[in-house]
Amino acid sequence: MLYREAGQFKTTYVSDASIFPLREDRTGLILIIIAAYALAFLGNSFLLQAVMIPFLVFSLASIGLNILTGYTGLLSLGTGAFMGVGAYACYKLMTAFPGVNVIVWIFVSGFFSAAIGALFGLPSLRIKGFYLAVATLAAQFFLQWCFIRIPWLVNYNVSGALDAPLRTLFGIPIMGPNATPQTRYLLVLTIVIVLTWLASNLVHGRIGRMWIAIRDMDLAAELMGIRPLQTKLLAFAVSSYYCGVAGALMVFMWYGGAEYDVFNINQSFFVLFMVIIGGLGSLIGSFFGAALIFIMPIVLGIVLPALLSPFGISVGADTIEHLRFMIVGALIIFFLIVEPHGLARLWQIGKQKLLVWPFPY
Amino acid sequence: MRAPDHPVLSKGDVLLAVENVSLGFGGVKALTDVSFDIRKSEIRAIIGPNGAGKTSMLNCINGFYYPTEGSITFRGIKRPKMRPYEAARGGIARTFQNVALFKSMSTLDNIMAGRSIKMRSNFFWQLFRHGPAMKEEVEHRKFVEEIIDFLEIQHIRKTPVGRLPYGLQKRVELGRALAMEPDLLLLDEPMAGMNLEEKEDMSRFILEVNQQYGTTIALIEHDMGVVMDLSDRVVVLEYGRKIADGTPDEVKRDQRVIDAYLGVAH
Numbered sequence: 106m107l108y109r110e111a112g113q114f115k116t117t118y119v120s121d122a123s124i125f126p127l128r129e130d131r132t133g134l135i136l137i138i139i140a141a142y143a144l145a146f147l148g149n150s151f152l153l154q155a156v157m158i159p160f161l162v163f164s165l166a167s168i169g170l171n172i173l174t175g176y177t178g179l180l181s182l183g184t185g186a187f188m189g190v191g192a193y194a195c196y197k198l199m200t201a202f203p204g205v206n207v208i209v210w211i212f213v214s215g216f217f218s219a220a221i222g223a224l225f226g227l228p229s230l231r232i233k234g235f236y237l238a239v240a241t242l243a244a245q246f247f248l249q250w251c252f253i254r255i256p257w258l259v260n261y262n263v264s265g266a267l268d269a270p271l272r273t274l275f276g277i278p279i280m281g282p283n284a285t286p287q288t289r290y291l292l293v294l295t296i297v298i299v300l301t302w303l304a305s306n307l308v309h310g311r312i313g314r315m316w317i318a319i320r321d322m323d324l325a326a327e328l329m330g331i332r333p334l335q336t337k338l339l340a341f342a343v344s345s346y347y348c349g350v351a352g353a354l355m356v357f358m359w360y361g362g363a364e365y366d367v368f369n370i371n372q373s374f375f376v377l378f379m380v381i382i383g384g385l386g387s388l389i390g391s392f393f394g395a396a397l398i399f400i401m402p403i404v405l406g407i408v409l410p411a412l413l414s415p416f417g418i419s420v421g422a423d424t425i426e427h428l429r430f431m432i433v434g435a436l437i438i439f440f441l442i443v444e445p446h447g448l449a450r451l452w453q454i455g456k457q458k459l460l461v462w463p464f465p466y
Numbered sequence: 467m468r469a470p471d472h473p474v475l476s477k478g479d480v481l482l483a484v485e486n487v488s489l490g491f492g493g494v495k496a497l498t499d500v501s502f503d504i505r506k507s508e509i510r511a512i513i514g515p516n517g518a519g520k521t522s523m524l525n526c527i528n529g530f531y532y533p534t535e536g537s538i539t540f541r542g543i544k545r546p547k548m549r550p551y552e553a554a555r556g557g558i559a560r561t562f563q564n565v566a567l568f569k570s571m572s573t574l575d576n577i578m579a580g581r582s583i584k585m586r587s588n589f590f591w592q593l594f595r596h597g598p599a600m601k602e603e604v605e606h607r608k609f610v611e612e613i614i615d616f617l618e619i620q621h622i623r624k625t626p627v628g629r630l631p632y633g634l635q636k637r638v639e640l641g642r643a644l645a646m647e648p649d650l651l652l653l654d655e656p657m658a659g660m661n662l663e664e665k666e667d668m669s670r671f672i673l674e675v676n677q678q679y680g681t682t683i684a685l686i687e688h689d690m691g692v693v694m695d696l697s698d699r700v701v702v703l704e705y706g707r708k709i710a711d712g713t714p715d716e717v718k719r720d721q722r723v724i725d726a727y728l729g730v731a732h
Contacts (some may be wrong), residue, residue, distance in 0.1 A: 118604045124595075306595035310603065311587070314571070314579040321568035328528060329646060330554035330583035339589075386570065 169347025178320030189368030191349025222345020384449025580645030
């Protein structure tokens with residue numbers, strides 16, 4: 106009864122073209138955003154630092170990869186490296202120009218990974234599918250090699266690691282060891298909301314339609330005057346921009362410092378799994394995927410010992426760890442069997458059922 | 467004063483001329499020395515038995531293939547080697563033998579995607595979905611709604627096209643091609659696999675497009691009744707060669723055409 110389409114008439118094309126046509130959806134979205142901000146003041150620092158910040162960072166990276174793989178249909182295994190480009194660019198920029206606010210540099214660093222991403226996207230005109238994945242794998246290895254071998258990238262720091270310098274906004278530390286999880290969470294949340302909104306605008310307009318056209322039927326798209334190379338490169342650039350910003354946020358807002366190997370191939374796979382399980386071609390799916398892959402193991406790690414202890418079964422920490430892997434793996438397979446199109450499709454089906462509930466006829 | 471790039475053509479002028487076109491893939495010759503023309507505002511049918519090279523001919527016209535020999539002149543300008551999207555931007559639209567819609571998109575979005583080349587607002591406004599981007603979206607939506615009304619597909623406006631029955635998919639595909647406001651519309655078997663009623667509807671749409679908008683149409687079709695009723699002129703291909711060219715009545719009486727379709731007694 107709460108969720109109904111009936112009675113909501115669209116009288117202009119502008120309102121009919123809105124991204125959330127249902128009043129209930131809009132209300133729900135606003136409530137979720139308010140709840141997310143409220144969490145900064147209600148949650149403890151473990152929840153913010155170890156759960157929410159990384160969840161948001163991975164959601165952003167998933168949105169990036171989803172634009173490329175989900176919307177445009179180009180498989181990429183270079184996500185980790187593109188995140189790295191963002192992080193290293195951000196480091197160089199904020200140490201070279203410490204006077205400019207670091208938030209500016211986080212946004213600017215994305216442009217560097219966008220440029221690198223577009224460069225490595227060039228083969229996509231000729232090759233598709235798994236072959237393209239292998240071509241992007243080259244980006245992954247080459248860029249990671251650069252991170253290790255070019256000490257200039259870390260300002261000749263002997264440890265070879267990136268570290269977050271202290272930076273402030275209006276006198277409040279937002280980066281570095283003195284920044285509280287609360288301020289960092291608020292900053293990351295705001296950046297993710299803004300970028301998600303922009304991505305949603307893009308995919309619902311002309312550019313999004315061109316991307317989907319290339320994905321669904323590239324020959325027909327070309328015969329309608331859509332330039333394949335430009336469209337694909339734009340997807341690579343936008344996708345890498347998001348990954349780059351996510352990489353910068355990951356190192357400087359979550360870890361506080363990192364070495365080159367956080368941008369390895371595992372990171373690429375990790376984000377790819379999130380996109381596949383969340384739902385290809387869905388922005389909300391990116392959040393679901395990140396939640397399932399990142400938050401569920403943490404929840405299991407807490408819940409499992411609590412579940413087992415009443416039965417007198419005491420298990421070691423390492424057993425819990427193994428169990429966690431097994432359960433997460435089984436759940437991933439379960440979700441993929443139940444709904445091969447990802448959690449976003451489940452969500453959609455759920456909403457459609459709710460529209461007609463409780464009289465589905 | 468510089469001459470306009472595209473001379474204004476009036477009805478009956480040659481819009482597209484195919485001159486001595488041959489097309490080979492390795493040893494296989496798909497087309498051999500084919501010449502014909504398509505005049506402004508006419509309905510031109512290309513017929514022939516299976517494997518005669520009809521679809522290859524269309525593929526040459528919209529830039530998928532480049533003829534190994536011969537040339538194609540469009541709007542009085544001899545065409546250089548080009549990519550399909552350039553042909554599309556030049557005003558050639560096309561539908562496919564096997565429906566080639568964007569399956570996950572709705573009918574509306576499919577036809578809107580056909581307007582992509584007409585849309586101009588830049589990336590910045592697209593990011594904010596505001597100002598010129600939204601204005602443009604609404605303007606083109608109006609045009610698309612006209613096409614939807616014309617093709618009588620209002621009820622499936624928001625349905626993903628992958629779920630539609632075949633006949634409707636063909637209709638949406640025609641709508642998507644019309645959204646490009648083409649000068650030359652190529653239809654590859656627009657009525658394949660349709661029942662009589664759907665064929666009648668489709669024929670009506672083709673005639674109306676031709677008469678209302680003056681769109682030049684070249685179509686490939688196997689249903690001889692449809693071809694003879696719709697088209698102004700017919701070109702007949704067999705084994706990659708042109709065997710007849712003329713009005714439906716002339717072609718019908720041509721002995722080589724009869725032989726090609728019915729076979730020759732040996």
